[in-house]
Amino acid sequence: MIEYSPRNIRSWSIMGINPSVWSVGFAEVAEKKENVSVLTADLSRFSGLERCAAKYPDKFYNVGIAEQNMVGIAAGMAMEGVQAYITTYAPFVTYRCADQVRHLMGNMNLNIKAVGSSAGLTSGWSGTALLSINDIAFMRSIPNMTVLSPADCSEAIKMMTAMSEIDGPCYLRLCGTTAIPVVYKEDYEFRIGKAVTLQKGSKIALIATGVNIVDESLKAAKSYEEETGVKPTVVNLHTIKPLDRECIEALGDTHELIVTVEEHSIIGGMGSAVAEVLSQKRGAARQVFIGIKDENCKMGSRAFMLGQVGLCAEDIFRVIKSNI
Amino acid sequence: MNKNEIIERSYEYRKLLRVSALEMAKSTGKAGAHLGGSFSAVDIIATLYGGILNYRPEEPDWSGRDRFITSKRHCYLASYSALCLAGMISKEQLYSFHADGGELAGYPWIPELGIDFSGGSLGMGLSAGIGMAIIGKKRGQDYKVYVLLGDGECNEGSIWESFMSAAKFKLDNLIVIIDNNHLQFDGRDTDIMPMGSLEEKAVAFGFETVAANGHSIESLYDAFTVSHNDKPLAIIAETVKGFGLPSIEDKVESHHTVLKEDDYIAMMADIEGGRYDRV
Structure with a gap:
């Protein structure tokens, strides 16, 4: 069980949003569920996935810099009853593979969770190519898609565990990197769809x-x-x-x-x-x-x-x- | 089934599938259908359902079944006919493919009816097949995953992303069949986008690779039974678009068209005349 203590909340905020999601949120999911996979397109180090990959090597797949294939493989896994998490930079897990997202996640309503890091303006130093300021518009127009946008690390962790309970496509949009401001200083009740x-x-x-x-x-x-x-x-x-x-x-x-x-x-x-x-x-x-x-x-x-x-x-x- | 039985049944299927595909095409009237790609793939599909694929007609979504992904969905006249022939869908369901709001209209994913993928947006099916194959191996299940691609479809970059990854994951339970009919929507492959040797490409990507005559049951059988330890298998099946339909055979017009009465008559006569029989 994840403990949403003020102390943990502070340390997650320092650690950053990506490690929070994977090392804390996904770890909880992976402990509970046998049928989960995580796929990345050569971004495990940046995504904070390394610890997670080391801990669950049989659940982890690196498909190289090939986002369309990543969604497709996740779709095949989902069709076999696996909950598949895909992750890379937000623009590449959404519009780089937009047609796969539209058809495999949306039309086929598959149990794929897309986690986009460095969303919004986060990649300011990396250039315009890495900005992700249209992803909400795209993802929310896809049928069956749940679109989540956390305010801080503890909310991102709650989202990770909450979306694992949904049998359908989700998009988790992560802005920021480390030193994430804390909105929720203590535990609170989170429900998908309830502002x-x-x-x-x-x-x-x-x-x-x-x-x-x-x-x-x-x-x-x-x-x-x-x-x-x-x-x-x-x-x-x-x-x-x-x-x-x-x-x-x-x-x-x-x-x-x-x-x-x-x-x-x-x-x-x-x-x-x-x-x-x-x-x-x-x-x-x-x-x-x-x-x-x-x-x-x-x-x-x-x-x-x-x-x-x-x-x-x-x-x-x-x-x-x-x-x- | 032994080799002889599979080949025997595949021969039976190739004729019955043709009859069914013709009737389906006829039923679309002036709307027309994807004749070209259906008749280039019909013998591949006949061999698969004739005995290569392991399936249970009474339980199409049986977890131990071999998966069959028609990534190029332009072969639905043949692949849907095979489901009907194998007893996984009814005649009524078959003809829903061209009914407004029909159960099979729009090439949906319905494992309960033996349809393992929703193809059509080209370049996605092989990735999905790889996902299925990875999970099959991980779970220690011995099903195989067959993915049918069009050669035109291989223009898609995502196909080569998939090729790259199949060898990495050592998917010896994955079989890719390329329906190499050398025609795509706008024209001949060499004019639209020359692909060079698909065989050499597959080898370079780490596949066991075999060429086959895509209109020969024996050649296809031999290709499907090539051993491919630790490697995925790619079958480059040489085919003819619109095969057996005289007015459109090997012509770009065959892609999506109205079935001509003369072509219907010619193929039915060929079937009766023994052209598709085992010799």
């Missing part, structure tokens, strides 16, 4: 998803409350599909302004998913999108990247102020 209200307020509701982004949204809400006395609601929308419609509809009813915040293109991402709900609702609150605009970024550190596209607390704060 978490981190703080209840009024007038403004921030709906955020992902590492750093939920944390920055909480900070922005705090600044706004300090300045105006109005406490915004902050919701962690960790499951982008299936969407917690009930939560979003309620926010649309009870608040004046909805602000969606995501490390993803504003086209087709989490904000769009929220808009698909709010637009159906008579008299729902207005929505403002914070995300990556439809233009190219300059490259650099994670802090630079997030600042550049306006995903830091002060940027979010400014957007709230100018829209209320």
